[in-house]
Amino acid sequence: MHPQGLLFRQFFEKESSTYTYLLADKKTKEAVIIDPVLETVERDSRLIQQLQLKLLYAVNTHVHADHVTGSGRLKDVFPGCKSVLSDASGGKADHYVDDGEELRFGNFALEVRKTPGHTNGCITLVLSNAMAFTGDALLIRGCGRTDFQQGSADTLYYSVQNKIFTLPDDCLLYPGHDYTGQTVTTVEEEKKLNSRLTKPLPEFVELMNNLNLPYPKQIDRALPANLICGIQDTSNK
Numbered sequence: 001m002h003p004q005g006l007l008f009r010q011f012f013e014k015e016s017s018t019y020t021y022l023l024a025d026k027k028t029k030e031a032v033i034i035d036p037v038l039e040t041v042e043r044d045s046r047l048i049q050q051l052q053l054k055l056l057y058a059v060n061t062h063v064h065a066d067h068v069t070g071s072g073r074l075k076d077v078f079p080g081c082k083s084v085l086s087d088a089s090g091g092k093a094d095h096y097v098d099d100g101e102e103l104r105f106g107n108f109a110l111e112v113r114k115t116p117g118h119t120n121g122c123i124t125l126v127l128s129n130a131m132a133f134t135g136d137a138l139l140i141r142g143c144g145r146t147d148f149q150q151g152s153a154d155t156l157y158y159s160v161q162n163k164i165f166t167l168p169d170d171c172l173l174y175p176g177h178d179y180t181g182q183t184v185t186t187v188e189e190e191k192k193l194n195s196r197l198t199k200p201l202p203e204f205v206e207l208m209n210n211l212n213l214p215y216p217k218q219i220d221r222a223l224p225a226n227l228i229c230g231i232q233d234t235s236n237k
């Protein structure tokens with residue numbers, strides 16, 4: 001169940017099948033956006049403005065390879081909004097987070113859990129042990145690929161088993177992407193049904209090392225932009 005007093009929206013960007021999440025304290029109006037996409041900033045900004053929210057943070061769960069983040073553009077629209085990345089990401093941001101730190105908005109806090117493996121700088125954000133935003137570490141019945149950007153199947157396995165599967169069974173898990181039309185899962189479901197992460201470690205590593213997926217279509221445009229938290233109007237900064 002979602003915590004009381006929380007405003008929550010899940011948005012989808014269809015070119016990269018990316019989920020963006022908006023969370024706000026209904027009372028104080030302070031808000032956080034997770035994994036915004038450049039092409040859908042206008043849609044997301046409109047809702048933030050209509051609801052009169054105060055956007056504090058635009059968090060990227062990692063340096064994305066498949067789409068350009070909207071965090072730079074959101075900083076133009078909402079002065080005062082800070083871009084956020086893990087301190088292990090190698091990217092540039094206004095605010096860096098480490099394991100165990102919190103991002104506070106109103107009466108809520110997102111706990112940062114480092115979940116490397118898809119990339120070195122991947123984080124999962126946990127709200128009140130009730131909802132977790134897993135980025136590309138854990139996808140519904142799957143997980144992020146580990147064949148570029150310092151990916152490591154062993155590291156990813158450790159991250160999911162120790163940082164995500166240790167959350168309460170009924171904790172809702174919201175992924176960074178879905179390619180099959182699913183929106184949400186739970187820790188209990190993934191511990192039982194995840195087709196990759198229920199395997200023993202050696203089988204998991206073998207599987208991940210032989211996925212043979214094509215590179216994301218936007219990788220050459222996305223990586224350089226995302227290393228500086230996206231495209232931003234620097235003319236008046």
Ligand SMILES: N[C@@H](CCC(=O)N[C@@H](CSS)C(=O)NCC(=O)O)C(=O)O
Pocket residue numbers: 015016064065066136142143144145146177213214215216217218
């Ligand atoms: N076709 C998409 C990219 C699909 C892809 O590689 N997704 C990544 C996450 S974004 S880097 C992934 O980890 N997928 C895991 C999987 O099992 O599919 C595009 O061209 O953008």
